[in-house]
Amino acid sequence: MIEVKELTKTYKVGSDVIKAVDHVDLEVGKGEFISILGHSGSGKTTLLSLMGGLTRPDSGTVRIDGTDIWAISDDELSDLRNRKINFIYQFSSLVPTLNVIENVLLPTAFSRDRDEGYYDFAMELLDLVGIREKEHSYPAQLSGGQQRRAAIARAFINRPEIILADEPTGDLDEETEAEIMALFRRMNEEKGITFVIVTHSSDLASQTKKRYRMSNGVLKEAE
Ligand SMILES: Nc1ncnc2c1ncn2[C@@H]1O[C@H](COP(=O)(O)OP(=O)(O)O)[C@@H](O)[C@H]1O
Ligand SMILES: [Mg+2]
Structure with a gap:
C-alpha cells in the first residue's frame, strides 16, 4: 500500500546542509500498524510529511x-x-467556536458526497472514542484528553485508509495514552486502517508489532 524508495530530503540553513531524511526505504502493507521511534530532530516529521504528500522530496519515490x-x-x-x-x-486542535459534532463533521464540508450518512458515522466515531455524550459540548468544556479524542474522531470521518500519526499522544498522561493506543488498534483491527505512528517514546513503540528506528534521517528496522 505504501512503498517508499530512496527517499531523501535536505534542508539548507545558512551554509549548513541538514539531511533530514536520508535514502529511506520502507514498505507498509495494507492494514499494517507500524511505529517509527526516534529522538527529536531525527527526521520523523519530515518523513511523514513526504509520505503523506505534504512536502516534496529532493529524490526518491x-x-x-x-x-x-x-x-x-x-x-x-x-x-x-x-x-x-x-x-x-x-x-491537533479543535475549532473553539464549533461544538464537538460540528468539529468532527468539519472535514466533510469539503467532500463531494456530503450528505451520505456522515452524521450517523460521526456519532459512531464519538461512541468509539468514548465521548458520545459530549456531542454538543464546546472544546473549552472538555478536558485535554476529551479534546484529543474529538480530534481523533475527526481524523477518521472521511474514512481514510492510512493514518499518519505524529507523536499523537506526546503530551498526554500514561492512562490517556494507553486509551488512545487501544483506540488506534481497534480502528486498525475493525476497519483495516493502516497506521504509521511516529514517536520518541520507546514505551509506545514497543506496543506495535512492527517497529522501526530513525536516527539522523536514516531509517532501520528495529529488532
Ligand atoms: N522547514 C525546515 N527548515 C530547515 N530545517 C528543518 C525544517 N524542518 C525540519 N528541519 C530539520 O530537519 C531535521 C529533522 O527534523 P524533523 O523531521 O522535524 O525531526 P523529528 O520530527 O524527528 O523531531 C532537524 O534537524 C530539523 O531541524
Ligand atoms: Mg517531529
Missing part, C-alpha cells in the same frame, strides 16, 4: 497503492490525499 504521489499533478495529489490519507498531530 513514495507510492501509494502503486501511484507515485510526487509524479502526479497537485490536483490529483490533493484528491488522493483526501480519499486515502489523514494526519494526526500532537497538537
Whole structure:
C-alpha cells in the first residue's frame, strides 16, 4: 500500500546542509500498524510529511497503492490525499467556536458526497472514542484528553485508509495514552486502517508489532 524508495530530503540553513531524511526505504502493507521511534530532530516529521504528500522530496519515490504521489499533478495529489490519507498531530486542535459534532463533521464540508450518512458515522466515531455524550459540548468544556479524542474522531470521518500519526499522544498522561493506543488498534483491527505512528517514546513503540528506528534521517528496522 505504501512503498517508499530512496527517499531523501535536505534542508539548507545558512551554509549548513541538514539531511533530514536520508535514502529511506520502507514498505507498509495494507492494514499494517507500524511505529517509527526516534529522538527529536531525527527526521520523523519530515518523513511523514513526504509520505503523506505534504512536502516534496529532493529524490526518491513514495507510492501509494502503486501511484507515485510526487509524479502526479497537485490536483490529483490533493484528491488522493483526501480519499486515502489523514494526519494526526500532537497538537491537533479543535475549532473553539464549533461544538464537538460540528468539529468532527468539519472535514466533510469539503467532500463531494456530503450528505451520505456522515452524521450517523460521526456519532459512531464519538461512541468509539468514548465521548458520545459530549456531542454538543464546546472544546473549552472538555478536558485535554476529551479534546484529543474529538480530534481523533475527526481524523477518521472521511474514512481514510492510512493514518499518519505524529507523536499523537506526546503530551498526554500514561492512562490517556494507553486509551488512545487501544483506540488506534481497534480502528486498525475493525476497519483495516493502516497506521504509521511516529514517536520518541520507546514505551509506545514497543506496543506495535512492527517497529522501526530513525536516527539522523536514516531509517532501520528495529529488532
Ligand atoms: N522547514 C525546515 N527548515 C530547515 N530545517 C528543518 C525544517 N524542518 C525540519 N528541519 C530539520 O530537519 C531535521 C529533522 O527534523 P524533523 O523531521 O522535524 O525531526 P523529528 O520530527 O524527528 O523531531 C532537524 O534537524 C530539523 O531541524
Ligand atoms: Mg517531529
